[in-house]
Amino acid sequence: MPGIAALYTPRFLEHKPPYPHPENPSRLRIALEALRSLGEVEVVEPGSATVEDLLRVHDAEYVETIRRIVEEGLPFVDNDTYASPGTLGAALAAAGAAMDAARMAGSSVPVALVRPPGHHAGRRGRAMGAATQGFCIFNNLAVAAAMLLSSGCRRVAVVDFDAHHGNGTQEIFYSEPRVLHIDLHEDPASLYPGTGFPTQLGSGEGEGTKVNVVLPPGSADDVYLAAIEEVVVPLLEEFKPEVLLFSAGFDAFEGDGLTHLKASERAFHELGRIPRVVGVSRVAAVLEGGYSAGLSRGLPAFVSALAGSEADWPAKASREAVVRLAREYLAELKYLLRRYWRV
Ligand SMILES: [Zn+2]
Known part of the structure; x- marks a missing residue:
């Protein structure tokens, strides 16, 4: 069984x-x-991303804006997103850790335990019309995915299971066919950033490779299991990614705060089993959100599955009305996806 490597530095x-x-x-x-x-967890000190690494996914002007905000000692990037004197160093290390995790994929189970998180950061900061960039500075996972593409990788899959839509990641790769981005998130009608609808499928050559799995508020493990089985696994089996990157947020865990989802250990364990079910061996995870119970209980359930354990967590059931709505959403999504995929 491959060992777990935590990419971590006190700079975070x-x-x-x-x-x-x-x-x-x-x-x-x-x-x-x-x-x-x-x-046994090996803690690995990550390197820092360079400006050149960032420029694969961010505009130079945005990178310069962040540098200036930190240098001038301004406390905010926007109403949600703060800055401090150590922010630039932490953010460069976070993107660097995501790249290191992607490079280590296959030889260990790399988990980049980073902050600030990244998936709301688009090319110029705020993405897809969002009001703020939701605690994120640089898009760590996108920097790693772009590095893989630039080094010749032909198919990168991103599975983002943070409870919020990964609008930054989606915007950055919206017309990029080499990145299949599947994003499971709470209904954007009830949660920040208000994007991530099933009709947002990508554009140009990337049309069909951006997949938004909308989960009604109150969704528990049963809804996750259905979404994984009916959408995530079939698409990954057809796409055959060379590398699978997880935007691993744990704020869907019941009681974690900030969202209205009710996942438990079972949902996160099932997400961690996906690489084995699909047969992908190069896998890395990059931390996004998760604020209390999600980190202490969801994270280990997910990572233990990535490392090969088969735990028998009971699946918590959603209320009947939630299941009904979730089934409608899944049916609608599969109808849209059938233009591009066998689902
Ligand atoms: Zn989140």
């Missing part, structure tokens, strides 16, 4: 909120502790 803790904020350094203490509960 130097991104500090100026006031009490859910996205704060203590998240990584919880996450590391949870990973270590699984047994």
Whole structure:
């Protein structure tokens, strides 16, 4: 069984909120502790991304704006997203850790335990019309995926299971056919950033490779199991990615806060089993959101499955009305996807 490698550096803790904020350094203490509960975990110091690495997915002007905000000591990028003197170093290390995790995929189970998170950051910061960039500075996973593409990789799959839509990632790769991006998230009608509808399928050559699996508020494990079985697994089997990257957010865990989803250990374990079910061996995970119970309970359930364990978590059931709505959403999505995929 491949060993678990946590890409982690104390530099991630130097991104500090100026006031009490859910996205704060203590998240990584919880996450590391949870990973270590699984047994032997190798902690690997990541390198930092260069500006050249960032420019594959961000505009030079945006990178310069972040540098200036930090240099001038401004406390905010926007109403949700703060900055501190250590923000630039942390954000470069976070993107670097995602790249290192992608490079290590296949030889270990690399988990980039990074902050600030990244999936809401688009080319110029705010993505797809969102009001803010949702705690994110650089799009760590997108930087890693773009690095893989530039080094000759032909098919990269991104599975983003953070409860919020990965609008930054989707915007960056919207017309890129070499990136299949499947995003499971709470209904954008009830949650930030208000994007990620099933009709947003990508454009140009990338049409059909952007897949938004909408989960009604109240969705528990049963809804996740259906979405994985009916959409995520068939698409990945058909796409045959060379590398699978997870945007791993744990804020869908019941009681984690910030969202209205009710996943438990079972859903996260099932997400971690996907590479084995599909037969992909080069896999890496990059941390996105997750604020309390999701990190202490969802993260280890996910990573233990990535590392090959078969735990028997019971699947929690959603309320009947939620299941009915989820079935409607899945049927609508599959109808749209049949133009491009066998689902
Ligand atoms: Zn989130």
